[in-house]
Amino acid sequence: MSTEIFTGSIVAVVTPMNSDGSVDRVSLKKLVDYHVASGTTAIVSVGTTGESSTLSHAEHIDAVKLTVELADGRIPVIAGTGSNATDEAITLTQSVNDIGVVGCLSVTPYYNKPSQEGLFQHFKAIAEHTDLPQILYNVPGRTGCDMLPETVARLSEVPNIVALKDATGNLNRLTQTQGLVKDDFIFLSGDDATFLGFMQLGGRGVISVTANVAAREMAQVCELAAAGDFAQARRLNQLLMPLHTKLFVESNPIPVKWACSRLGLIAGDTMRLPLTPLAQSARPVVEQALKSAGLL
Numbered sequence: 603m604s605t606e607i608f609t610g611s612i613v614a615v616v617t618p619m620n621s622d623g624s625v626d627r628v629s630l631k632k633l634v635d636y637h638v639a640s641g642t643t644a645i646v647s648v649g650t651t652g653e654s655s656t657l658s659h660a661e662h663i664d665a666v667k668l669t670v671e672l673a674d675g676r677i678p679v680i681a682g683t684g685s686n687a688t689d690e691a692i693t694l695t696q697s698v699n700d701i702g703v704v705g706c707l708s709v710t711p712y713y714n715k716p717s718q719e720g721l722f723q724h725f726k727a728i729a730e731h732t733d734l735p736q737i738l739y740n741v742p743g744r745t746g747c748d749m750l751p752e753t754v755a756r757l758s759e760v761p762n763i764v765a766l767k768d769a770t771g772n773l774n775r776l777t778q779t780q781g782l783v784k785d786d787f788i789f790l791s792g793d794d795a796t797f798l799g800f801m802q803l804g805g806r807g808v809i810s811v812t813a814n815v816a817a818r819e820m821a822q823v824c825e826l827a828a829a830g831d832f833a834q835a836r837r838l839n840q841l842l843m844p845l846h847t848k849l850f851v852e853s854n855p856i857p858v859k860w861a862c863s864r865l866g867l868i869a870g871d872t873m874r875l876p877l878t879p880l881a882q883s884a885r886p887v888v889e890q891a892l893k894s895a896g897l898l
Contacts, residue, residue, distance in 0.1 A: 764787065
């Protein structure tokens with residue numbers, strides 16, 4: 603399978619829910635259609651932004667399957683399949699192996715704080731149990747676990763580990779890791795606020811929260827950056843900068859789910875405890891960011 607699909611603006615899509623907490627199929631269809639029409643390169647289903655932490659394994663797999671069904675070959679779907687237990691991550695990965703996803707996004711184990719050797723063995727074991735391309739995901743701000751460049755380099759030698767989503771926001775980390783891996787290894791930003799600088803240094807795209815509400819604009823910035831037109835990309839990205847920051851005024855995906863609802867992309871901002879809807883005091887902040895981007 604070509605890894606060219608792991609480029610550009612990839613959305614870490616929200617999981618719309620009905621008032622009883624079940625997945626809202628109608629709203630999910632609307633979201634998928636929106637991303638197809640807007641030029642989003644691919645959809646990550648049930649990652650952090652998709653509330654993977656509060657879905658059961660069965661619900662998790664069902665949500666990915668539904669996303670693939672609704673995409674109907676029009677846009678690639680990447681499954682979030684990470685866990686802090688290696689056996690669980692392997693089970694999730696194997697469960698999506700034959701349902702039509704183009705790859706898996708696998709986060710560093712959270713809470714149990716493995717060593718660098720533990721991280722290497724964890725991701726190596728997952729990769730050995732599937733033929734699907736694997737995207738490593740390093741987000742120490744959420745997991746309490748930081749995968750160092752040397753560990754990424756070791757893992758890049760595993761044939762089906764093809765990319766890294768780097769959400770550190772540290773551009774020096776990108777250049778450090780680039781010097782340790784082969785040229786065909788793919789780097790994707792996981793930090794909307796710094797993704798353009800990341801692409802200027804050789805990143806291939808972004809797995810984005812902002813793209814949930816500004817899909818066409820994020821796709822355009824990525825296209826301009828890929829073409830080397832960073833002056834125009836910066837001008838457009840500057841309009842999105844309030845979204846890149848204010849969509850994190852509370853823990854992701856609380857603000858972006860409210861923003862999706864505010865724009866009519868989904869029917870409501872229901873989420874499962876312990877996450878609660880966006881506080882009333884924060885709503886004008888997110889609304890102003892949407893206005894700054896020309897979305898309202």
